[in-house]
Amino acid sequence: MIEVHAMRIPDACLNGSLEAPLRLVPEETRARALRFLRPEPAAQTLFGAILTRAILCRKLDIPASQIAFAAGPNGKPHLAGRSGIEFNMSHSGRWVALAVAPDPVGVDVESVRGIDLGLADRFFAPEEAAELNALPESGRPAFFFSLWTLKESFLKAHGTGLAQPLNSFRIERGPDSTIRASRAGVPMPWLHFRQYLIEESCFLSVCSQAEDFAEAPSFHTLAELSGALTAQQ
Secondary structure, eight states, X not given: OBEXXXXXXXXXXXXXXXXXXXXXXXXXXXXXXXXXXXXXXXXXHHXXXXXXXXXXXXXXXXXXXXXXXXXXXXXXXXXXXXXXXXXXXXXXXXXXXXXEESSOEEEEEEEOOOOOTTHHHHHSOHHHHHHHHTSOGGGHHHHHHHHHHHHHHHHHHHTOGXXXXXXXXXXXXXXXXXXXXXXXXXXXXXXXXXXXXXXXXXXXXEEESOOOBXXXXXXXXXXXXXXXXXXXX
8 A cells, every 4th residue: 555644844843943853863864954044944854854764664663773765866765775665755834745655656745825827837738737727816826736746746756856847748637536647648547646635725646656545644743753763763
């Protein structure tokens, strides 16, 4: 099964109170987080690492000290020296999300917010941009971010990131609400998607070649994951 995990970053941490999460990550992650000038990206870095490491420790039943990562050709991280387990992490605003699967998987989370919707003409396939522009203005931001997370999850499952243009493929929903991908009009039926609304106006999307997605994300707290990491030391 494709596991989907989510964690809401406490407001205090987003505002700069980072002592607790800093104690739970390796020195390299601490240093990377502290290089940020603003507390929000620092908190996102820390909580993304905590969620990823704690869930993988549980799944593999190993201590955190034995978790090692390597990067693929386009920078997508994977477990070093282990096969049969893939993961992907995303963060946006006060949320971090993680997907874990036997096969390559991509996840993206985004909260609906103000944005220049003209970006759709640049980054979306023509059919997608037309669908967006046909909506009432009030419904366009939610459509934009719903579609954006699906497209990002596609790219991250492939491990290409933005090296592959977002407008090089199309995402569409069928009459039964099934989400499908195609390129140049050719369907890609081996790809499957699942989208969750984890709070009002916050979309979490997952893409994988498997289709046994979790019915709902598992939500976690810092206290819970802190205990998991400490227990595995």
